[in-house]
Amino acid sequence: VGDTVTLTAKASGGTAPYTYALLYKKSTASSFIAIGTKYGTTKTGSFKPSKAVPYDVMINVKDSTGKIKSKSFTVNVTEGSSSSSTALTNNSSLSATKVSAGTKVTLKGSASGGTSPYKYAYYYKKSTSNNWLVLGTEFGTATSAYITPKSSAVYDIKISVMDSKGTVVEKSFALIAS
Numbered sequence: 650v651g652d653t654v655t656l657t658a659k660a661s662g663g664t665a666p667y668t669y670a671l672l673y674k675k676s677t678a679s680s681f682i683a684i685g686t687k688y689g690t691t692k693t694g695s696f697k698p699s700k701a702v703p704y705d706v707m708i709n710v711k712d713s714t715g716k717i718k719s720k721s722f723t724v725n726v727t728e729g730s731s732s733s734s735t736a737l738t739n740n741s742s743l744s745a746t747k748v749s750a751g752t753k754v755t756l757k758g759s760a761s762g763g764t765s766p767y768k769y770a771y772y773y774k775k776s777t778s779n780n781w782l783v784l785g786t787e788f789g790t791a792t793s794a795y796i797t798p799k800s801s802a803v804y805d806i807k808i809s810v811m812d813s814k815g816t817v818v819e820k821s822f823a824l825i826a827s
Contacts, residue, residue: 656671
């Protein structure tokens with residue numbers, strides 16, 4: 650998934666010049682999608698499969714008399730480590746790291762890489778405590794949460810991101826309320 654599949658047409662015989670149709674579809678789909686212009690002069694085209702399913706690929710060559718020859722292939726697309734995929738990165742942030750007591754702070758969940766969609770969990774505790782408290786739903790779809798420190802203290806904030814494969818990356822912050 651996410652790798653580029655490139656089709657290249659090559660023809661001989663018949664009556665030149667040739668035109669080409671580069672086509673693909675999910676094997677379960679009923680109709681093909683053309684890459685570029687159907688029966689154009691471009692011999693090469695590519696697509697990026699979006700699902701881990703078999704894809705049918707067809708290259709049609711038409712000679713100047715209108716005779717068409719086809720060649721078909723199956724491309725088995727899998728999840729797994731694609732050469733273009735990247736590790737899950739937690740890009741989460743706080744709207745501030747130093748505030749006056751009573752000031753609302755936004756915890757912004759953000760991620761890249763891994764396999765979307767992402768889920769987020771927001772935790773906080775006073776740095777003197779051992780007990781983490783959850784803001785909102787643990788590993789929900791909310792991309793932000795809020796905390797309003799009521800007293801002067803240092804708070805530990807933790808934002809966890811989970812991708813659709815269950816990989817979790819945490820990011821920690823210190824929030825100083827005075």
